[in-house]
Amino acid sequence: MTTDDETTGFDPEGDLDAAALDALKAENAALKDQALRYAAEAENTKRRAEREMNDARAYAIQKFARDLLGVADNLARAMQHAPTDAADPLVKNLAIGLEMTEKELTAAFERNGLKKIDPAKGTRFDPNFHQAMMEQPSDEVAGGGVIQVLQAGYELFGRIVRPAMVIVAAKGSKGPEAPEGHGAANPYAAHDEDAGGSVDTTA
Incomplete structure (x- = not known):
């Protein structure tokens, strides 16, 4: 075939x-x-x-989160003046209630990716996360370090929602060398070009 x-x-x-x-x-x-x-x-x-x-x-939720920061700020101010050791049980319970509310609000923020930027005293100023409101001499913090936090900042999934407003040690200030760090819980946070103003902290 x-x-x-x-x-x-x-x-x-x-x-x-x-x-x-x-x-x-x-x-x-x-x-x-x-x-x-x-x-x-x-x-x-x-x-x-x-x-x-x-x-x-x-x-x-970024805009919504930003609007809530004012609530967190007012709650923090109330906490600073709350008499937790007051003799009056009603006043003491009010202070405890404020503290519990503040903790719950912070926990809610963190569950939704909003984390506080609250640098410790002496932390090196970082314009990506901090906004310098003023400079002043210091005997405790080296030049370029954070002396005081006036208002905590916040970041949402690594993006700056609001930089931390800080007072920075002026040039020539004496103190231990300021360590790096921005006080945010997220160590790999992305930098935001619009976050914080910068100051000249070169010694």
Whole structure:
């Protein structure tokens, strides 16, 4: 029994010269490369869309969070003047209630990615996280270090919502060398170009 190829005398490989075969192989390789490129581009587009969607979700509450900072500030001020050792049980209970409310508000902030920036005394001033309200000489903090926090700052998933407002030790101030740190709970927080003003702290 003979096949159609034997009848017609067609030999797929024999009838193709080397040049035509090479051209087909090259075309096949080009199509394969193109398919891989399209697949990679589709994957990159998918990842980019997912990242943008996650960012949109993450920062959708940013304005709401910023509005709540005023509530947190007022609560902190009330806490500073609350007489926790008052003899009157009603006043003492009010102070305890303020403290519990402040703790719960802070916990709610952290559960939703909003973390406080509250640098310790002596921390080196960082314009990415701090805003210098003034400079003054200090015998306890080296030049360029934070002397006092006037208002705590906050970051939302690493993005600055509000820089910490601080008083900075002036040039020539004596004290131990200020350590690095911005007082935020997130160690890999991204810097925000709009956060905090800078001062010249070069000794």
